[in-house]
Amino acid sequence: MAWQPREERARVRLDVACEESGRQVFFSTLNLSASGILLATAEPPELGREIHVVLSLPPDGLFLRMHGQVVRHASRREPSGFAVAFESLDQRTRADLKEFIRTLRASSEQALA
Secondary structure: OOOOOOOOEEEOOOEEEEEEOOEEEEEEEEEEEOOEEEEEOOOOOOOOOEEEEEEEEOOOOEEEEEEEEEEEEOOOOOOOEEEEEEOOOOHHHHHHHHHHHHHHHHHHHHHHO
16 A cells, blocks of 8 residues: 555755664755655665654754654655655654644745735
């Protein structure tokens, strides 16, 4: 079965560190939700790989650390990258992500009005 997004998401550019196999690799986000993240790269890791994602949410620099799995590679109509589905987020982290996304989407809608 194909991966389907489960949460409201927002297009946002953030710097992200991914930790796997004892090393850190840095990416930029393409979009973010409380259930996962789409990261830009020309060389995505293999599907199913376990990854720790570390990011800081503006404007206050709220530091979040999440665990997930690579669930898909970007389609032809998207920029090159890969999606990570978060696993077992605690309630606080999920709430922080949802609030950040709501704020982003509200400011985008105001800018369009």
